[in-house]
Amino acid sequence: MWFALMCVLLTGCSMIAPEIPSVAPVDDPVFEPSPVIYPPVINGLKDCWYLTPFARTLISFEQSVYYDGEWAAESIIVRGSSYPQPYTIFHPPYESGVCHAEYGFVHENSCIVYPLYVSIDNGGLPYSPTALDTGYPHIGWKNTNALYAEFPSSSDSELEIPAQDGEIIVRIRDETGRITEARFEIPIQALDYGVSN
Numbered sequence: 001m002w003f004a005l006m007c008v009l010l011t012g013c014s015m016i017a018p019e020i021p022s023v024a025p026v027d028d029p030v031f032e033p034s035p036v037i038y039p040p041v042i043n044g045l046k047d048c049w050y051l052t053p054f055a056r057t058l059i060s061f062e063q064s065v066y067y068d069g070e071w072a073a074e075s076i077i078v079r080g081s082s083y084p085q086p087y088t089i090f091h092p093p094y095e096s097g098v099c100h101a102e103y104g105f106v107h108e109n110s111c112i113v114y115p116l117y118v119s120i121d122n123g124g125l126p127y128s129p130t131a132l133d134t135g136y137p138h139i140g141w142k143n144t145n146a147l148y149a150e151f152p153s154s155s156d157s158e159l160e161i162p163a164q165d166g167e168i169i170v171r172i173r174d175e176t177g178r179i180t181e182a183r184f185e186i187p188i189q190a191l192d193y194g195v196s197n
Contacts, residue, residue, distance in 0.1 A: 034174075037172065040059045041062075060109065062108045069175045077169040094133075095135075
């Protein structure tokens with residue numbers, strides 16, 4: 001007893017372990033664990049980890065989030081290192097505020113992207129470079145791609161896109177209103193091919 005008293009007086013420490021307070025009630029959303037976001041599935045293939053310029057690409061997080069509660073993708077951004085603008089994202093069939101994409105069937109918490117396609121501003125929904133994105137206007141990819149004039153080319157009929165680093169950023173909102181963000185680096189392949197409308 002005397003030894004314990006001396007330890008407290010000299011060091012301020014007690015040899016008796018303090019009572020560990022309860023961290024938080026289970027129903028307190030502030031202390032609920034955050035959702036864990038894993039890399040998305042590209043085109044329905046878990047082993048496909050690259051993007052191809054202008055190819056219609058499904059980016060799906062519907063099986064990439066580990067969380068016991070309810071959650072929904074709030075936004076998905078895709079961009080590359082060669083051009084600063086994020087690529088245009090599509091959620092067909094279009095419904096305001098819904099983050100889903102039709103690719104064979106409708107995938108929740110997903111989007112369609114055409115890497116290196118940035119729609120010109122038309123005052124409404126962005127132009128789709130194909131007629132495959134239900135609910136979006138379409139008039140041809142060369143006329144509606146804001147980046148087209150910036151691509152290096154050796155002639156009017158050829159297009160050269162260098163390989164570059166890409167990034168996918170997703171933000172999800174859980175049932176408490178909390179936002180969780182994750183970023184994933186992904187390579188974007190080079191492309192050199194003849195151009196047609």
